[in-house]
Amino acid sequence: MLGRAANGVYWMARYLERAENTARLIDVGFHLALTRGNRASQEEEWKSVLTTTGQGAGYLVNHGEYTGVQVFNYLLREKDNPGSVLQMIEHARTNARVVRTSITNEVWEATNETWMLLRDLLSRPVRETNLGEVLAAIRRQAMLVRGAMEGSMLRNDVFNFARIGTFIERADSTARILDVKYYVLLPSVAWVGSNLDNVQWDTLLRSVAGNRAYSWLNAGNMDPRGIARFLILDRRFPRSLVFCYEKIRSNMAGLAMQYGGETQAHQLLRDAGAALHQITIEEVFEKGLHEFLREFIGKNTQIGGAIAADYRFIE
Known part of the structure; x- marks a missing residue:
């Protein structure tokens, strides 16, 4: 296999896994913030989510407070954030397209479907009322692609x-x-x-x-x-x-x-x-x-x- 193709399939899988892990972190941050008794403790929880993903410094460039809506929108969809879920899914699709002749149709279709679905879901700011729906979709789609790999690839x-x-x-x-x-x-x-x-x-x-x-x-x-x-x-x-x-x-x-x-x-x-x-x-x-x-x-x-x-x- 050529190095470019190996790189493509390797990073396709990494970006999909990272997107799912980010969604899981946002979910736990949201639920832990609800258990915190005051605003300072809630902000500390959201700060820890950014720290875990390694995106704390980038967040502070344009944001000063660690409010939940700001943090999870930054991690999910902000255009200025190269580590957002939306960017990762786009990178996964780009890499899948590079290696399209090396992966099965099922894997390509699942990856492309994931990109289209999440692009639409994240086209508008996410609110607390639909956060759960968005996070569930990210997890579900990542598992769909992995299932296609397991079930159809040599x-x-x-x-x-x-x-x-x-x-x-x-x-x-x-x-x-x-x-x-x-x-x-x-x-x-x-x-x-x-x-x-x-x-x-x-x-x-x-x-x-x-x-x-x-x-x-x-x-x-x-x-x-x-x-x-x-x-x-x-x-x-x-x-x-x-x-x-x-x-x-x-x-x-x-x-x-x-x-x-x-x-x-x-x-x-x-x-x-x-x-x-x-x-x-x-x-x-x-x-x-x-x-x-x-x-x-x-x-x-x-x-x-x-x-x-x-x-x-x-x-």
Whole structure:
């Protein structure tokens, strides 16, 4: 596969995953803001959403206050924001068009349909009254494209690059959400064990679609350390760091077989995966959760860069 095509399918998948993750973050920010007792606390929650997405500095260029309507419209549709959901969906469609001869008709049609639907939904400012509808559509359409990939594509290098892009992006998102949200919620010592405390932790899990799975596995016990273990080390949960890296390893192995050998990215991934499998949650907290997650995010970015270099991606 040419580097340009590999780059296209890889980033098509990453942009779709990032758009869905942004929608999930907005949803959790909105619900957590509702639990905050005053305006300052609500603004702090919306600020944390921007921080998690890495868009805090860009937001402050044109906005001074962290009001909900301003923040979620900035993240969803603002023209001056290159990281908005609307921009990401357009980038995903552009990349899909570049590789249209390499993907199936089902994948192209699902991607194009997603772009048309969200372009219309986001053509006007989003209000609190229709925010839920918009966020649900983003999540639904991203899953539609992934379903088309799973159900119609050959398990070849095109599929492998798409899956690698999805799980590199997903691992980054889970790590950032846990890093930022954990410290937003942790200081609420007076609320530990209260209904409000449980609602907030449940909402955090909702941001990664893990609230029901975690509750089922842990009998509804909202334990911060247990949540961290679930999101980092539970191999059964499809958004945990360990799960993402097991899928990346599998698809990277597929590339090695097809191209006749491993690359530097394979070794970086092997080292990072081994570290994840060997560490315990007690060791994570002994090291410092924030420090562990920042190190993970850095290594994840390094692996993504190595993949682009090894397979000659063209930006």
